[in-house]
Amino acid sequence: MNDSLCKTEKLCKSFGSTKALSDVDVTIRKGEIHGLVGENGSGKSTLSSIFAGIQKADSGTMTLCGEPYRPASTLGAMDSGVSMVVQEQGTISGITVAANIFFGKESQFVKNGVLNVKKLEREAQKTLESIGVTHIRPDILIDKLSF
Numbered sequence: 001m002n003d004s005l006c007k008t009e010k011l012c013k014s015f016g017s018t019k020a021l022s023d024v025d026v027t028i029r030k031g032e033i034h035g036l037v038g039e040n041g042s043g044k045s046t047l048s049s050i051f052a053g054i055q056k057a058d059s060g061t062m063t064l065c066g067e068p069y070r071p072a073s074t075l076g077a078m079d080s081g082v083s084m085v086v087q088e089q090g091t092i093s094g095i096t097v098a099a100n101i102f103f104g105k106e107s108q109f110v111k112n113g114v115l116n117v118k119k120l121e122r123e124a125q126k127t128l129e130s131i132g133v134t135h136i137r138p139d140i141l142i143d144k145l146s147f
């Protein structure tokens with residue numbers, strides 16, 4: 001039975017003369033939780049970011065649920081249900097909290113070519129409330145918030 005969720009085969013990535021990944025084969029099955037452990041510079045972030053579409057491998061292949069998986073970008077990966085939660089600040093400055101929450105998904109709030117900002121903010125409010133956040137207004141600029 002092929003129950004692999006995420007799989008990489010012979011993934012390679014170099015930065016100049018630095019070989020960050022060398023023929024990396026990883027299989028993660030449905031329901032599993034893995035810790036990727038290694039010394040600084042061993043390639044953990046490089047591997048994760050390639051799977052999340054942030055950067056591209058030089059060679060090798062990936063599959064998601066048994067299907068070929070080649071994310072063109074972070075948004076492409078998100079469309080496939082893959083995203084990376086980073087320890088660094090992952091927000092986009094200059095736009096609102098609501099716009100950050102639905103970044104790349106705005107089309108669901110567009111009608112006749114016009115973005116329904118109120119609806120976007122209402123949905124963002126619901127999303128925030130669903131995780132118990134009631135003290136952050138969705139319509140404020142993200143830059144007004146502390147880290």
Ligand SMILES: Nc1ncnc2c1ncn2[C@@H]1O[C@H](COP(=O)(O)OP(=O)(O)OP(=O)(O)O)[C@@H](O)[C@H]1O
Binds near residue numbers: 042046
């Ligand atoms: N954008 C980049 N440009 C040049 N070299 C890079 C780049 N990203 C990573 N590297 C190099 O690739 C190797 C793997 O780095 P990576 O960040 O994936 O390691 P890591 O396991 O996540 O390390 P850490 O534990 O410090 O987070 C390192 O030698 C690093 O210096």
Ligand SMILES: [Mg+2]
Binds near residue numbers: 044045046
């Ligand atoms: Mg890292």
